[in-house]
Amino acid sequence: MAKRTTLYRYLTGPDDAAFCHRVTExxxxxxxxxxxxxxxxxxxxxxxxxxxxxxKDVDVPYTPALKLSEQ
Incomplete structure (x- = not known):
């Protein structure tokens, strides 16, 4: 069983609908x-x-090569 990992991202962008859509997605x-x-x-x-x-909590081990936006 893989160790549970908490992933962290910080989204930034202009205050517009596109930013809101990124957060919603x-x-x-x-x-x-x-x-x-x-x-x-x-x-x-x-x-x-x-x-x-x-x-986001995921069931994969953390590695710096992990692509956070693809989780």
Missing amino acids: ALSQGWSLYGQPTLTFDAAQGRVICGQAIT
């Missing part, structure tokens, strides 16, 4: 929100940047 794939979303203002681009941490 991750949730539909079994990821869970972790903590509160973050916002910052990118003065150079003149836009708000969002961030959201997500986690």
Whole structure:
């Protein structure tokens, strides 16, 4: 039996529908929100940047070669 591993990702992007769809897609794939979303203002681009941490428990051993977005 493989050891249970908690994966962590931090999604970032402009505050737009595409960012919301990325978070929604991750949730539909079994990821869970972790903590509160973050916002910052990118003065150079003149836009708000969002961030959201997500986690997922999987039955695979952790290795740095693990492609988190494919889990």
